[in-house]
Amino acid sequence: MVNRDCVLIGVEGPHDQAYLAKVLKTLFGFNECKKQEQLDNIWRKFIPTYPTRTGQLHLRLDMPSVLLKENLSIAVYAGGGSDLSNKLHDKLSDIDCQSSLKGFGIVVDSDSDTPSRVAQEYHNKLKDLFPEFPSATDRTGVVVSGEPRLGLFILPDNDTAGVLDTILCKCGEVAYSGLMEHAKEYISKFNDHEVGWSNFDRDKATVAAVASILKPGGTNTATLSNNNWVSLESYRQIQEIQVFCGWLGNLLSISPLPIGSA
């Protein structure tokens, strides 16, 4: 068994999980852990069983992405949308998280509520495990120092309403500007009301359209891992990614790769 400094980051869904994993690999130099024997003890508790006792055969296996670099081990756990705080609360109640974790962070979006209300909601749900968990946020995201360090980042920028795809559209302009132009023109032909889109579905559909051109039949999750949405170039040009990396660096107590290394 391996025991490094462990940090757990909870996100809402597999897209966020893929984004965070890509950021850690591309901008911080982490490698993905792909074998069970490389897992730190604490992450063994997160290995899902299939099927669960509910007997449902087609549930997604919620194995976190585990990323390793030197003495750091980061698990990115996708908790299934609004269930994230409940699932994390249950899972962490079974772990001596105060002494096992060097850091614990939450990355969520603000598609249906204001960042301040999202922060308050997560504080209320997690305060019995982490009394110092942030109850408010600021423009750069919050990291509370201590053991463990506690962080909250609300996509896209801790201030305006949005989702991950809001940032990905900006990434697309950097990496695939021609495809993005065509995709936006195509998507603009649809009326939100007619196709039943709400809030930020237009951004999601735009990213999906580009994804399916880059790899026909591919998903948003796969394209995030396999293509160049997140790169040193997008980091250099997009302020939201720079702010997010600053927050992540504080939570992990390391620095991102220098921009000049692109």
Added chain:
Amino acid sequence: MSQKNLESLTIHSFRGIRGLELKELGQINILVGVNNSGKTSVLEALSIYCHPLDIGAWLSIARQREQGFKISRTPLLNSLEWLFARDATIGSEGQKSGSIHISSNGCYTVRKMNASYEAIEGMYVSDKQQRPIGFYDPVATSEDEQLNEEGGLSGTRKGLDLKINLDTFSLDSFIPGQNIAEDFQLWENERFFKFSGRKNPSLLASTVTPASHRSEIGQLRLFSEARLHDFKGDVLVLLRQMDPSISDLEILLAPGSMSSNFNIFIQHDVLGLAPLSTFGDGVRRLLHIALQLAAAKGGILMIDEIESTIHTEALQNSFRLLIKWCNQMDIQLFATTHSLEAVDALIAGTTIESGLVLYRIEPKSGQTRVIRHPWDRLKRLREDLGQEVRW
């Protein structure tokens, strides 16, 4: 909901346990943890705490782990010493000593128990012919022993000075709580039952170990109690989980037996009347558990390795019945398990009203940490999230 005998239990020191807190105890309390984490020690501590002044109970618990051996491998007093926390084994004068400290909340009249011992030595003079036979222990035979002029044995002998302090309370607010202090001197190779202390204060408690179903001692008495409590029908329902052909239980003298030793016989649809001893471990252990249930009405039942000898397929139904009776008979159950299948079967066989709580015991440096999961969270962890909860 009425108050339980034990609402919480803190084992401050006992064997290797330090500062273990079982908060908000349920009606059904499941203890899990890795090997050597202290699960069985919790049951032992609880057994003693339920009979704090009964030296016979102390000695029985001290020897419980050697139940499978024909001859005990550890001298009885040494076994007793090992019950004590070992952080102060050598006192200022160089003598061995140790302490046990347990406290609780709930209806049980004892609130706190402090016990300590010191190793002592004394002269041993006895007639060889009168030497106690029952407690002869070859390991403990002193090399210092020699024949005296009358043909008896003399020499030094080792012993323990055991001091027990209890704080008790009364449910009647007009009766003040008491502080009880007792002192016992226990000598090797003596008939310890002479120092059996007293039975009260105490809490009715029964223990099932992985091997206790193999002992025939006390089975007839337990069976009689079950019969008198009109519990035999329920016992049969439980046994049929193992073998649906079991139809009745009888106490009989074996045909052709020269002695008057009665035995429990099972009326079986295929085998006819057959002695209990001819059945497998599963049937014998379930019967033993059922009989101990009847004996623990209104008290505490402790089962070490609850899944032992029970086939996976029979776990859920067996546990469902066991828990139903614990609830009906107001028995607070404390059970250890190594088995995730047993944990899952316990969850499946209960509802939130059953009062099931799981405690995971984790030895840490200087303290024994406990993770507590109430039934609803345990159910979510196992059934929805598939999380391992034993370590």
